[in-house]
Amino acid sequence: MATVTKPPPVRRPPRPVAGEKRRRGTLGARDRTFGFLLAAPAVALFAVVAIYPLVAGIGTSLYEQSLITPTRKYVGLENYLDIWPDFIDRLGNTLVFSVLATVFPVLIGVALAMLLNARLRGRNLLRGMLMLPWLLPGVVVSFLWAWIFNDSYGVINHVLSELHLPTVDILGNSGTAMAAVVVAKTWNSFPWIMVVVLAVLQTLPREQLEAAALDGASRSQRFRHVALPHLIGPVALVSMLEFIYNFGSFDMIFVMTGGGPGTSTMTLAVSLYQYAFTDFSLGRAAALGVLWLGALSVVCAGYFLLNKRLESRS
Template structure:
């Protein structure tokens, strides 16, 4: 009987471990490729954002006009000249931005709660209520300027048919700001409604059902279950809307032009008048720099609020 002897198994050497790359280490080619990818965006930002900002700050130090080519260095004289107007226009801008933020917020919140209920035809109603948001601001401005017109406006026509005295809504300081806020509210409430409705659609149904079983009314369920979930998104929407309204120009310019008097003269409209009515580019640039400083404070408040809400979640 032949006996076969198996050779001992041969051990193969383990492959040498690959050198670990240092975290964040990139080769020269990778870094160059990354810089090339970012270069167009950086160049566009410098041309569109940084250069106009620096040019505006530089222009604010000169007595420069649109109707004469020469200019003279005046230092901070332009800032001293426009500072009283800036303080007055800042107050008007804050009034408009506050009203044009709170009113759409209340209307959008109420409509979102209504459309969240089981209503017949609510899908069609949602689409119809979105139409004001789809229209450009200039179109909305002309539409409401026609509605509030003192001679052939719809509202005054209805008042005349009812035997009531007609009102010059856009020609009186007491009503001009209210008319612009109404137009702005009609144009802005849909996006607030959409945000709030989206949050309401994602609420935990088990909490609402448990509150209903415990005997909570619809108002109590909204206050104690829905409202805590809405505070964060609504606060961010309000800050974004306030920032946008702080720089709003088209609606006020089309409907009132800043008048009557200076009752609706915001910072944006005032800057336009400095540049294209008084032809003073230096003072317009100074007003713009002060406006930018005030807007930076508002944006800073928004970032702080956003960070605070993120830390809570």
């Protein structure tokens, strides 16, 4: 006759005493309170520096307000309607400048990083020298290139005159002014992109490169099939960051051209300065700033989506 074994009794954990429950809940509340107290200074600083100016700017955009007269008049969305044609025109110039001032530094930075990653004599010296344009302030770079492109005593026109060629007013011509600003911005921006790409190249798996070389792959094939997949993500993120920075660039365009000739280099940043401190119209300047913030938010959203997609792949 088979014997039936009873399973061992299940021991239930002892019930916590009411005082212990209260102690646990009290400790959780204390931790939350302590965390809020730690974050409070940062939240307050963020509210003062970011949230209050944003709310104040949106409020100012609904009024007709000037720096000259202290009074203001509520006009609703009239400022937005007045500046809308200018916003579309300035947005086009801003996009042209941002795209060109991003593509060329990225191409030059990647090419120089590939060159400096090779075993060359004096490459450390070259790295230090190529970093100099990035170390200079933007205003200094602007004055330097404004002097180079100057139609009266600039270096380029001096060389052209020595070669008995006609001189060119580069900054005074609407067809070449934007190109001149892009050249100056490219010279100032490519070093930091070069450093980032060079850092990524230093982390490439040497085993894969050596295996591809042993299999008879050429340099271009090794770059396309081994190095390029590792570079796509960092280069894409660097390009988006550079585009966002160029989208709000002010100093270089303002110093070199002031938005001219005409409105050929008038970007959103320069136009906002003109509304506020030349026309003294704070309401229109605030309205342009709000529209500019909306456009920039779309670009930043694209950056975060790209970053999230790259993180999911890795």
